[in-house]
Amino acid sequence: MRRPLLPQDLRLRLVAAFIAVAALSQLHDLATAAIALAGVCLIALGSGIERTLWRRLLHVESFVLLLFLTLPFTVSGTPLLTLGPLTASSEGVARAALIACKVSASVLVLMTFLGNVDPTRLGAALHALRVPEAIVRLFVLTVRYLSLIRGEARRLHEAMRARAFRAGSNRHTWRSYGYLIGMLLVRALERAQRVEEAMRCRGYNGRFPHAALPAPGTRDWAAFAGLSGLAVATLLVDRL
Structure with missing residues (x-):
């Protein structure tokens, strides 16, 4: 799928994503970080990011919520809320908001730039x-075999359930999960050995063939320059 605001060349897209995330990680002002997050959201919308990628952002927001529940109580400053022996500070809330904006913007940059890129193409670009x-x-x-290992774990777990296994907080449950992890590692090792043998039979010599x-x-360079310039400009505004 073509995304008009992003470079089509994956090399430039990777470098632009790296520059953007590096710039976002160095922001210190909450207002600048919030504006940067809004700008990234606009770029994501303009690039036609899929709805499934937006849903992935919810996993990050659960971490952000945990951050808001804990960080204000660990940073000293002007008292904002008192819960028994714990006191939340306004400085802690501001710092949590800053980190939330930076993390959300960085994850959204990576999903927008690289969310639907095929791993093989990404490997060639790297x-x-x-x-x-x-x-x-x-x-x-x-990336290629992670789904296979996940499927193997699912089949092992279904086999345990077929034998009337029910998870609980007891010794039997933890021992069963230990056996599950051990068997998964053994099968993953066996699969890795079979894959290595198959690759060697096909003449693999330690390097993947990559076409030039x-x-x-020109459009790719223009999009790269524009996105990188926005990232650097945001960092410079934050330092003023």
């Missing part, structure tokens, strides 16, 4: 950016 081959190989294989990527177009 390789083109001179990321070490071992890291690229580990990333591609992890075409040079980025």
Whole structure:
């Protein structure tokens, strides 16, 4: 799916996402961070981000909610709320809001830029950016086989339920889950060995074949410059 506000070249998109997240992580002013979050939301809407990716953001917001429930009580400052021996400070609320804006904006940047990118294409882009081959190989294989391991865990759990297993807070439950994790690791190791043997039979020599990527177009460079410029400008405004 084409996203008009983003570079179509994955190399530039990766670098732009890195610059944006790095700039967001260095913000210190709450107002600037809130404006940055609003800007990222507008870019996400303008880029046609899918509804499923918006739902993934809810997992991050649960962490943000936990942050608002704990951080105000651990930062000293002007008392805002007292609950027994605990006192929440306005400085703590402000810091929690700052972190929430930065985390939400950073996650939304990554989902907008890379949310629906095929792992194989992403691996090729990382390789083109001179990321070490071992890291690229580990990333591609992890993404490729994570779903298979998850399916294996689901089948093992269904087999336990078929044998009338019911989870509880007792020794039998924890021992059963220990056996489940151990069996999952054993089967994952066996699958990894079979995959390695199959790859070697096909002439694998420690490096994935990567075709040379075409040079980025003018539009890609313009989108990259615009997004990176916005990220740097936001950081500069925060420092003023």
